[in-house]
Amino acid sequence: MKRVYGRFTKNVSRQVLCGWGLLAGLVLISFYASAQDGVAGLNEANLKVRSYFVAGTNLMYACGSVLGLVGAIKVFTKWNQGDNDTSKVAASWFGSCIFLVVVATVIKSFFNV
Template sequence: MKTIADRLAATALLVLAATQASAQGDGAAGITEATQMVTSYFDPATQLIYAIGAVVGLIGGVKVYNKFSSGDPDTSKTAASWFGACIFLIVAATVLRSFFL
């Protein structure tokens, strides 16, 4: 007569064998499908990053204008940081797109 431990071990082996058998299907097709799904998101994501860069540029322009109008001596530093943020967003989107596609 089998004990509970023997039955659990046999069940675990059967589950493991079934998992291995189903995992050996067409893995290349799954990888290809996943690659196509990920690359299909790059164009909308790139456009979104460009739009975010434009909004950041507009907000930065308004902030720099306000500082310039009020005579703040810190205007050039603020302008450089906002301009750098916009350039980073645009360059990062372009580089990531060209690197992964």
């Protein structure tokens, strides 16, 4: 594709292709330079990430229990006020608590922590 800028004609697609080729070459060189100790880095990252799973699942259980208490209070106040949508609110709060507990259990069993 040729574009004309005043008196100058530039082949834009060739310049763009050269630019992308240069960028790809630089990225590949940087990957090669950083991948010299890649296996050790991946193993270290694996160990660090796995060490956070126990704390993360315990945090999810704690969030589920706090949401359960807040939901129980919210449902109780709606029930005492005589609102018609009490069952919908109870189902949504109960569902969110169950979801958090199930996700924490699946994470724990999936990663064998």
